[in-house]
Amino acid sequence: MRRRLLIALAVLVVLAAGLGTAYVVHRMHESGNIRGSSTVEYVTTAPPTVTRLSLSVPWPMFGLTATRTRSVALAVRPPFKKVWTYHAGSLVEFPPSIGYGRMYVSTNSGKFAAVNLKTGRTAWKYLAHRCVAASPAIGPQHHGSVFAVFLNRPPCNAQTGGHGTNGAVIDFGVGFGKIRWTKIIGPSETSPLLLGDRLYVGDWNGDVWAIDARNGKTIWRFHTGGPVKGGVAFAGGKLYVGSYDGHLYCLSLSGRKIWKSGAEPRLYGHSQFYSTPAIAYGRVYIGSTDGKVYSYGATSGKLRWSHGTGGWVYGSPAVARNLVFAGSFSKKFFAFDAATGDVKWSFAANGPIAGSPTVVGDLVYFSTLKRRTYALDVTTGKLVWTYPDGKYSPVVASRGRLFLVGYGQVYGMVPR
Numbered sequence: 001m002r003r004r005l006l007i008a009l010a011v012l013v014v015l016a017a018g019l020g021t022a023y024v025v026h027r028m029h030e031s032g033n034i035r036g037s038s039t040v041e042y043v044t045t046a047p048p049t050v051t052r053l054s055l056s057v058p059w060p061m062f063g064l065t066a067t068r069t070r071s072v073a074l075a076v077r078p079p080f081k082k083v084w085t086y087h088a089g090s091l092v093e094f095p096p097s098i099g100y101g102r103m104y105v106s107t108n109s110g111k112f113a114a115v116n117l118k119t120g121r122t123a124w125k126y127l128a129h130r131c132v133a134a135s136p137a138i139g140p141q142h143h144g145s146v147f148a149v150f151l152n153r154p155p156c157n158a159q160t161g162g163h164g165t166n167g168a169v170i171d172f173g174v175g176f177g178k179i180r181w182t183k184i185i186g187p188s189e190t191s192p193l194l195l196g197d198r199l200y201v202g203d204w205n206g207d208v209w210a211i212d213a214r215n216g217k218t219i220w221r222f223h224t225g226g227p228v229k230g231g232v233a234f235a236g237g238k239l240y241v242g243s244y245d246g247h248l249y250c251l252s253l254s255g256r257k258i259w260k261s262g263a264e265p266r267l268y269g270h271s272q273f274y275s276t277p278a279i280a281y282g283r284v285y286i287g288s289t290d291g292k293v294y295s296y297g298a299t300s301g302k303l304r305w306s307h308g309t310g311g312w313v314y315g316s317p318a319v320a321r322n323l324v325f326a327g328s329f330s331k332k333f334f335a336f337d338a339a340t341g342d343v344k345w346s347f348a349a350n351g352p353i354a355g356s357p358t359v360v361g362d363l364v365y366f367s368t369l370k371r372r373t374y375a376l377d378v379t380t381g382k383l384v385w386t387y388p389d390g391k392y393s394p395v396v397a398s399r400g401r402l403f404l405v406g407y408g409q410v411y412g413m414v415p416r
Contacts, residue, residue, distance in 0.1 A: 032308075034304075034341070037340065038340060040297075040304065041282055041283065041299065042338075042339045048071050048278075048280040048281075048320055056100060057099035057100065057138050058099070058397075058399065059097055059099070059397070060097055060138045060139070061138070061191065061193065061194060062094065062095070062134070062137075062191030063233070066193060066195060067278065067280060068231060068233040069278045069318060069320070070359060071319060071320040072358075072359070072361075074397050074399070075361055076400065076415060077363065078384060078385035079385065079415070079416045080385075081414055082412070083120075084120030084411070086115050086410045086411075086412070087408065088111070088113075089107060089408065090107040091107060091109075091391070092106070092409070092410060093132075093391075094106065094132075094392065094393055095135055095393045095396045096135065096136075096396060096403065097135055097136050097138050097396070098396060098403070099146070101116065101118075102114045102174065103115045103116075103117055103403060103410065104146045104148075106132035106148060109131070110129050110130045111125055111126070111132075112128060112136075112172075113125040114146075120412050124176055124177035125177070126177055126179075128168075129153060130150040130154075130167075131150070131153075132149075132151065132189075133151060134189050134191040135191040136148040136191075137192040137194040138174070138194075139194045139213060141214055142171075142214075147171055147194065147213065148170050149168070149188040149190055150169075150170070151167055152166040153166065156187070165184050165185065166186075167184070167186050167187035168184055168188075169182070169185060169192070169216070170183075171216065181215055182216065183209075183216040185201070185205075186203030190231050191276065193231060197212060197213045197214055198210055198211070198212065198213060199211040199212075202231075202232065202241060203228060204229070205227070206225060206226055206243065206244075207221050207222065207223050207224075207228065208223075208224065208232060208239075219255075221255070222251060222255045224241075224243035224245055225243060225247065226244030228242075229244065230274055230276040231276035231316075232276075234279075237253065239251040240279060240284050240298070242273025242286055243273060244272040244274070245272075246263050247261060247262050248261050248277065248294075261303065263288050264306060266290060270290075271288045271289060271292075272290075274289065274314045275314060275317070275356075276356070278316060278317045278318065278324075280319040280338065282298050284296045285317045285319060285324050285338075286316075287316065291308050291309050291311055292306045293306070293307050293326045293334070293336060295338075295341060306341065307334075307336055307341045309326070309334060310330030310332065311330030312328065313326055315353065315392075315393070318356065318364060320364075321378055322337065322339070323336065323344060324336040325378075327353025327357060327366050330352070331351055331353065332348055333346065333353060333374070334346050335381060344381075345380065345381035347383070349366075349368045349374060350372050351368035351369045356393045358393065358395050360397050362379070363375045363376065363384055363385075367391055367405075371389055371406075371407055372387070372388060372390060373389065373390035373394045373406075387404060389407060389411070390404065390405060390406055391407045392405070400415075401413065402414075
């Protein structure tokens with residue numbers, strides 16, 4: 001009996017040692033970073049797109065520009081005075097877009113509303129009875145259109161594998177919310193990209209759609225190997241989009257695949273791209289659920305650098321001043337060197353970071369799942385200002401005004 005007990009204990013020790021070794025190897029594998037170069041496929045003459053804010057449409061889409069770099073050179077700094085509060089009624093996961101004197105905002109419960117920028121009052125609303133997890137896009141079609149995408153009907157996470165055709169893209173008139181057309185696609189949480197008269201969206205079925213923004217007709221459709229949940233970005237005549245199959249795709253404007261690149265291999269599980277890519281300096285920057293931020297050559301698709309954060313990276317990077325900003329579920333916020341991936345500074349927040357940061361002037365804003373918004377100096381990472389609300393993507397802006405996205409509120413603010 002004693003001999004059997006000793007044998008059993010020995011087996012348990014061996015198993016424990018094996019599991020411990022596997023875990024250590026796994027952690028070592030995950031923590032390995034690839035350092036980039038400032039001389040290989042890094043173009044300093046192609047900085048982040050910084051657009052002058054239009055008076056009529058100052059913030060047209062998620063990420064501000066088609067390159068999705070989430071950065072604007074605007075002298076709007078804290079401390080702020082709150083001038084109005086819009087009570088959305090439920091979670092506002094993605095930031096509003098701004099145009100034609102209104103803010104267009106969606107809630108997780110499916111309410112889509114146009115809100116007056118001066119007063120914070122609702123101009124019109126649409127109850128979709130579908131969930132929403134995306135920002136709309138604003139365009140000039142039909143003398144002013146706002147394009148919104150919708151998921152399936154509640155419970156919205158019942159089809160996370162990506163099945164069916166119960167999502168929608170809707171074109172609303174900016175003035176009174178008149179529906180001009182509706183396009184049925186798979187459940188979608190892709191913040192649409194509008195280029196001219198073409199609208200690009202993805203869905204849970206793994207499809208990327210090119211849609212005629214004037215009438216909702218399909219121009220082309222490209223299928224990836226997994227659900228497409230992030231937005232499509234554009235630069236240099238090419239489209240870039242991540243998929244839950246763990247690959248980043250580069251497509252032509254005609255829907256042809258130019259290249260496909262994967263995340264680094266893992267010992268356990270696989271990577272998924274929820275993050276919307278950001279393009280600058282001839283590179284594509286994207287976060288992954290494997291806890292890393294990646295940089296790929298925009299022309300070649302080759303991996304140029306990767307850096308671990310210690311937790312999932314769901315948010316989309318912001319890019320400004322040769323830095324890439326991203327938050328992590330590890331409760332840390334990072335500023336990476338855009339060329340090499342070296343950490344220039346990091347900041348310990350009060351909770352996990354799931355949303356995308358935004359750079360306004362010389363400050364970078366982000367929010368945590370513990371409902372706090374931070375503003376840090378982009379160069380040093382020094383804390384400049386905080387606000388006791390927020391959860392996902394933190395702010396958008398127009399001239400002289402900041403709009404802070406709380407859990408179920410949006411605040412109109414002006415500098416004191």
